[in-house]
Amino acid sequence: MNISTVSAKGWVVIPKELRERFGLKKGDKVHFVEYGGTIAVVPLAKNAIKDCAGMLKGDTSLLEALLKSRQEDAARGR
Secondary structure, three states: OOOOOOOOOOOOOOOHHHHHHOOOOOOOOEEEEEEOOEEEEEEOOOOHHHHHOOOOOOOOOHHHHHHHHHHHHHHOOO
């Protein structure tokens, strides 16, 4: 279990094991997310655009799938 203590200044040290696992280095930014009484520390992408490139790739073009679906709906009279 990874445990840290909050300092008088509100500082929290991210345990070494987690820093290494998530590739966090000096100067990296993290985002604090609060939900349902829980705080999550989420590493920010170093280059969000580059990191997201290709994430929507697939065998089917989304535009082609939408057009096909609309043609099928039109054929059914919707």
